[in-house]
Amino acid sequence: MSRIKPAVSLYSLQDEYLNHRMNLADIMRYVKEKGAEGVEILPDQMLKGAPCISDETLEQWNGLLKETGLAPVIADVFLNTNLYKNRTLTRKECIALLAEEIKQAARLGIHLIRLVSMVPYWVIEPLLPYCEEYDVAIALEIHAGMAFDIPETKAFIEEMKRVDSKYVGLVIDTGIFCSRFPRVVREYETRNGTSKEVFDYIDTLFEKGSDLHREIRENGYQYPKELEEAIQTEHDRMFVPLCDGYENYKFEDLDEYMPYIKHFHFKLFEMTPEGPEYSMDYKGLLQYLHSKGYDGYVATEYEGNRFTLPGEKMKEKEQVAAQLSYIKVCLEEIEGQEGR
Amino acid sequence: MFDNNVFKENTCKNISENGKVVGYGMETNITYYRGIPLSMVEYIKVSADGTEVEPEDIRISVDQNDWFTLKEAETVTSYKWEYGEPLYIRVDQEGGLTAGTHKVKLTVATRTAYIPVPLEGMKEREVTIA
Numbered sequence: 405m406s407r408i409k410p411a412v413s414l415y416s417l418q419d420e421y422l423n424h425r426m427n428l429a430d431i432m433r434y435v436k437e438k439g440a441e442g443v444e445i446l447p448d449q450m451l452k453g454a455p456c457i458s459d460e461t462l463e464q465w466n467g468l469l470k471e472t473g474l475a476p477v478i479a480d481v482f483l484n485t486n487l488y489k490n491r492t493l494t495r496k497e498c499i500a501l502l503a504e505e506i507k508q509a510a511r512l513g514i515h516l517i518r519l520v521s522m523v524p525y526w527v528i529e530p531l532l533p534y535c536e537e538y539d540v541a542i543a544l545e546i547h548a549g550m551a552f553d554i555p556e557t558k559a560f561i562e563e564m565k566r567v568d569s570k571y572v573g574l575v576i577d578t579g580i581f582c583s584r585f586p587r588v589v590r591e592y593e594t595r596n597g598t599s600k601e602v603f604d605y606i607d608t609l610f611e612k613g614s615d616l617h618r619e620i621r622e623n624g625y626q627y628p629k630e631l632e633e634a635i636q637t638e639h640d641r642m643f644v645p646l647c648d649g650y651e652n653y654k655f656e657d658l659d660e661y662m663p664y665i666k667h668f669h670f671k672l673f674e675m676t677p678e679g680p681e682y683s684m685d686y687k688g689l690l691q692y693l694h695s696k697g698y699d700g701y702v703a704t705e706y707e708g709n710r711f712t713l714p715g716e717k718m719k720e721k722e723q724v725a726a727q728l729s730y731i732k733v734c735l736e737e738i739e740g741q742e743g744r
Numbered sequence: 745m746f747d748n749n750v751f752k753e754n755t756c757k758n759i760s761e762n763g764k765v766v767g768y769g770m771e772t773n774i775t776y777y778r779g780i781p782l783s784m785v786e787y788i789k790v791s792a793d794g795t796e797v798e799p800e801d802i803r804i805s806v807d808q809n810d811w812f813t814l815k816e817a818e819t820v821t822s823y824k825w826e827y828g829e830p831l832y833i834r835v836d837q838e839g840g841l842t843a844g845t846h847k848v849k850l851t852v853a854t855r856t857a858y859i860p861v862p863l864e865g866m867k868e869r870e871v872t873i874a
Contacts, residue, residue, distance in 0.1 A: 422827065422828050484784065
């Protein structure tokens with residue numbers, strides 16, 4: 405029987421880590437205590453020397469997995485095509501970097517890699533022999549603003565379908581399922597000087613089932629008249645492109661991709677006191693995934709940290725715990741009590 | 745977006761070598777959410793009391809052993825600036841900053857994997873030099 409399992413991307417607790425309030429061990433223990441069954445890690449964020457980690461770091465990682473019983477689900481991998489200032493890396497250099505990431509994942513006991521959005525399609529075929537040798541799959545992230553309509557994503561999906569291997573797939577970030585613009589972003593950016601009119605306009609788009617990304621695309625990549633009217637200042641004009649990363653897809657838009665989906669980022673801007681996330685309908689999505697027989701992890705990815713108002717306390721720990729607890733309640737209702 | 749990561753508090757001080765003050769330095773966290781090789785530092789800018797420091801007078805290090813000018817750092821791929829660890833910045837300036845209070849502004853920009861523009865963070869601090 406398929407089962408949807410909760411995980412946490414350690415990205416969610418990045419401010420705790422950066423400011424040394426929690427180390428890797430504290431974070432792993434915390435997410436376990438709050439109900440995660442698996443972890444997602446950005447090796448570049450919390451493992452020193454990645455992708456060439458020391459044996460000592462590896463031992464610590466293995467020790468923490470053993471102690472907590474957490475499954476090492478997925479490693480989030482980046483491609484530094486702009487490693488140098490004066491040129492872009494060649495294909496050969498890109499493939500060599502990603503091959504190192506595959507080897508590192510295998511050392512960490514991880515069998516799935518999230519390739520950051522915009523990774524070019526042509527890495528797939530040369531990487532397949534490494535994927536097979538090390539038993540590590542590669543999956544492109546479908547992220548709001550860089551989702552199914554973007555040429556780079558389309559090319560990756562086409563190549564993924566062509567090679568048709570269990571080692572190539574997709575990771576979906578639920579930021580593509582925003583039915584409202586996050587109010588924490590609005591509050592934060594209002595303080596930074598963005599005009600009310602801009603947000604009011606964006607809200608009208610979500611209300612009619614659209615979003616800014618779609619609206620601009622459907623207007624031939626020109627700003628619609630209403631948006632131009634909403635823009636009051638140069639600051640507004642600078643800010644508008646940053647509102648691109650919240651899209652309003654329907655769950656059914658995933659139908660054709662379900663066979664390739666290996667993992668989900670349950671993006672989190674704000675768990676409300678009432679229970680649900682402010683912008684995304686997790687329960688509806690979990691219901692959809694259950695009906696499709698999705699057998700895999702859904703990983704908390706808290707991003708409200710970057711929209712914390714000056715002087716306010718970071719709420720990473722509370723928000724992660726609130727999402728895990730909400731997802732658990734949803735899953736109990738959807739899947740029933742057995743086996744949980 | 746990462747302004748809060750820039751310029752760690754209470755890190756700005758004069759640097760002495762062989763009993764002589766040769767400059768001043770400070771520490772900063774990364775303007776990104778992951779570690780990157782030093783070659784991906786796009787630029788570092790320092791200004792003190794409104795005067796911009798010449799780029800060739802700035803050197804950076806991740807271990808305080810090996811220091812690179814900004815120009816040299818462009819090809820440094822085997823030293824990684826880790827997330828959660830400081831970058832040490834020093835400004836070569838005979839005599840350093842004079843005793844008293846100064847306004848020091850630090851700007852840090854890194855190149856990132858898929859965002860077309862470098863991620864910049866900036867912070868000005870009022871620092872007191874003993």
